[in-house]
Amino acid sequence: xSVLVITEQRDGAFRKVSxxxxxEGKRVADALGVSLTAVVLGDGVEGIAAEAxxxxxxxxxxxxxxxxxxxxxxxxxxxxxxxxxxxxxAAIIMGASVQGKxxxxxxxxxxxxxxxxxxxxxxxxxxxxxATRPIYGGKVLAEVALSGAPQIAAIRPNAMTVTETAAxxxxxxxxxAVGETRIRFIEKTVDTGKAxxxxxDVIVSGGRGMGGxxxxxxxxxxxxxxxxVGASRSAVxxxxxxxxxxxxxxxxxxxxxxxxxxxxxxxxxxxxxxSSSRVIVAVNKDADAxxxxxxxxxxxxxxxxxxxxxxxxxxxxxx
Amino acid sequence: MDILVLLKQVPATESLIxxxxxxxxxxxxxxxxxxxxxxxxxxxxxxxxxxxxxxxVTVISVGNDKTVEALRTGLAMGADRAVLINxxxxxxxxxxxxxxxxxxxxxxxSCDVIIAGQRAVDDDNYLVGAAVAEFxxxxxxxxxVKEEITDGTIRCHQxxxxxxxxxxxxxxxxxxxxxxxxxxxxxxxxxxxKAKKKPIDTRTLADIGLDAGEIAPRARxxxxxxxxxxxxxxxxxxxxxxxxxAALVRAxxxxxxxx
Ligand SMILES: Cc1cc2nc3c(=O)[nH]c(=O)nc-3n(C[C@H](O)[C@H](O)[C@H](O)COP(=O)(O)OP(=O)(O)OC[C@H]3O[C@@H](n4cnc5c(N)ncnc54)[C@H](O)[C@@H]3O)c2cc1C
Numbered sequence: 001x002s003v004l005v006i007t008e009q010r011d012g013a014f015r016k017v018s019x020x021x022x023x024e025g026k027r028v029a030d031a032l033g034v035s036l037t038a039v040v041l042g043d044g045v046e047g048i049a050a051e052a053x054x055x056x057x058x059x060x061x062x063x064x065x066x067x068x069x070x071x072x073x074x075x076x077x078x079x080x081x082x083x084x085x086x087x088x089x090a091a092i093i094m095g096a097s098v099q100g101k102x103x104x105x106x107x108x109x110x111x112x113x114x115x116x117x118x119x120x121x122x123x124x125x126x127x128x129x130x131a132t133r134p135i136y137g138g139k140v141l142a143e144v145a146l147s148g149a150p151q152i153a154a155i156r157p158n159a160m161t162v163t164e165t166a167a168x169x170x171x172x173x174x175x176x177a178v179g180e181t182r183i184r185f186i187e188k189t190v191d192t193g194k195a196x197x198x199x200x201d202v203i204v205s206g207g208r209g210m211g212g213x214x215x216x217x218x219x220x221x222x223x224x225x226x227x228x229v230g231a232s233r234s235a236v237x238x239x240x241x242x243x244x245x246x247x248x249x250x251x252x253x254x255x256x257x258x259x260x261x262x263x264x265x266x267x268x269x270x271x272x273x274x275s276s277s278r279v280i281v282a283v284n285k286d287a288d289a290x291x292x293x294x295x296x297x298x299x300x301x302x303x304x305x306x307x308x309x310x311x312x313x314x315x316x317x318x319x
Numbered sequence: 320m321d322i323l324v325l326l327k328q329v330p331a332t333e334s335l336i337x338x339x340x341x342x343x344x345x346x347x348x349x350x351x352x353x354x355x356x357x358x359x360x361x362x363x364x365x366x367x368x369x370x371x372x373x374x375x376v377t378v379i380s381v382g383n384d385k386t387v388e389a390l391r392t393g394l395a396m397g398a399d400r401a402v403l404i405n406x407x408x409x410x411x412x413x414x415x416x417x418x419x420x421x422x423x424x425x426x427x428x429s430c431d432v433i434i435a436g437q438r439a440v441d442d443d444n445y446l447v448g449a450a451v452a453e454f455x456x457x458x459x460x461x462x463x464v465k466e467e468i469t470d471g472t473i474r475c476h477q478x479x480x481x482x483x484x485x486x487x488x489x490x491x492x493x494x495x496x497x498x499x500x501x502x503x504x505x506x507x508x509x510x511x512x513k514a515k516k517k518p519i520d521t522r523t524l525a526d527i528g529l530d531a532g533e534i535a536p537r538a539r540x541x542x543x544x545x546x547x548x549x550x551x552x553x554x555x556x557x558x559x560x561x562x563x564x565a566a567l568v569r570a571x572x573x574x575x576x577x578x
Contacts (some may be wrong), residue, residue, distance in 0.1 A: 114537030
């Protein structure tokens with residue numbers, strides 16, 4: 001028996017959530033008293049495979065094929081279902097990235113496996129996985145018990161700690177059964193210049209209070225903090241920011257260590273996307289804005305004065 | 320073109336959510352019920368596909384007597400017919416069970432395109448669309464922000480982490496919606512009047528050839544709790560923007576240790 005972690009890489013580099021999944025997989029494997037196996041899928045990924053060992057994988061299965069150069073859900077489901085059948089793991093852990101979510105769902109249906117999506121905590125109880133996952137946009141935390149084998153937990157990016165171990169895994173080549181596929185990848189556009197919101201450790205978001213499309217003050221602060229810039233729906237609806245930057249119920253769900261909301265009132269739909277951030281800072285000129293009730297630190301005042309001043313202070317400590 | 324929309328009725332986001340005494344469900348007695356926001360994008364897109372290619376739009380839901388309201392709203396927006404699987408045995412289903420029911424109901428229906436919300440905003444499962452596609456053995460494309468159908472093929476722009484990708488699949492296909500796809504229309508008054516006359520085809524599990532054993536949950540909620548209250552709520556005081564900024568950054572560094 002083993003715990004199987006499905007890693008996610010893009011263009012030959014592991015995504016951050018893969019380290020989180022491996023570390024969490026190791027904790028679950030230890031709790032179950034079994035070993036940890038990692039699967040690495042892609043084209044020309046042998047080079048990065050060994051890295052999975054640093055996070056506790058004893059065995060690293062490399063599924064390498066030209067058909068896996070670009071992720072498509074049907075090819076990956078076919079390949080993984082065959083590997084899982086062969087390995088017979090007790091539990092499967094993977095990242096609940098955009099792609100991870102659809103892959104987890106499709107795999108659960110194919111394997112008739114219990115699935116807990118977007119988990120923020122996992123524990124083991126008598127051989128079964130118990131997952132904690134936010135529902136109702138984070139207003140409620142549900143403990144979900146999975147039964148049968150395998151059980152699949154997809155973990156929310158940024159929610160679990162990464163732990164390195166000294167071990168090195170044994171790399172094996174997995175059989176690749178791509179089988180019938182109907183989805184054809186044509187092209188993708190990824191802005192590699194900036195961190196994706198769901199992976200960012202710091203997010204500086206702007207709302208209607210920004211008053212226009214000039215977000216340079218937020219970009220500057222985010223840049224100093226190695227963070228990303230997000231937005232409320234109002235800012236997106238105004239056309240100031242792209243849809244991809246929207247945080248909230250109909251935008252991204254994020255869990256950074258630090259979320260700085262500037263000129264955002266704190267509507268429930270916005271909170272739904274960011275309330276699991278570890279530390280929340282609100283900058284708002286309205287002392288009664290609902291965001292202050294959810295913020296760990298509130299600063300009342302004009303963001304156009306406060307944001308540059310905060311950036312200046314950050315510069316002092318970083319410089 | 321026969322277009323199906325998977326539709327769920329959910330409590331509106333503004334609804335106050337409290338946990339029931341058994342700790343396993345939420346009280347929804349005082350909730351205002353709406354169509355899952357992502358499913359509104361799905362209904363709108365279905366209507367636009369129908370406009371461009373002709374055909375019919377069917378909204379389909381697993382629910383109870385109350386769910387009829389949401390289906391009527393879908394009909395009032397312009398859907399042609401509605402199917403409701405209403406059976407008490409579905410009450411404890413997990414996402415996979417719901418997907419099995421929808422797939423069983425759809426199996427005998429003619430369909431070229433199935434559209435679902437990327438997730439329902441109550442259980443936030445992100446599961447049903449992909450699982451229905453799997454059970455029907457058809458391709459699915461999630462988080463679609465733009466689509467185009469030509470000659471039995473769909474091309475979709477899908478939002479992915481940090482960007483978008485362009486994918487193609489043959490029909491029949493299932494895709495899920497993401498914000499940006501369209502702006503859902505409101506049900507017009509004539510639409511609402513017309514919807515009253517449109518049929519709602521109500522079925523039980525037996526009608527679609529399933530028994531309760533086949534939809535036994537593999538993921539069970541054992542406890543619900545409210546997330547820890549945020550206790551902080553400390554307002555940073557100061558005489559000037561500079562003073563406040565300095566106090567904030569000090570707190571973030573020394574207390575919270577996040578920078
Ligand atoms: C179905 C549905 C889904 C939704 N999904 C989302 C979602 O995903 N994400 C989301 O964000 N919203 C979402 N919304 C919208 C949400 O309800 C709010 O309308 C939105 O979040 C408000 O954005 P805002 O806080 O930027 O704007 P406002 O509510 O207008 O707040 C602006 C704030 O800026 C402050 N301000 C103004 N000027 C300054 C200044 N110079 N300095 C400091 N502060 C200033 C004001 O005091 C105010 O508090 C959704 C709504 C619905 C109905």
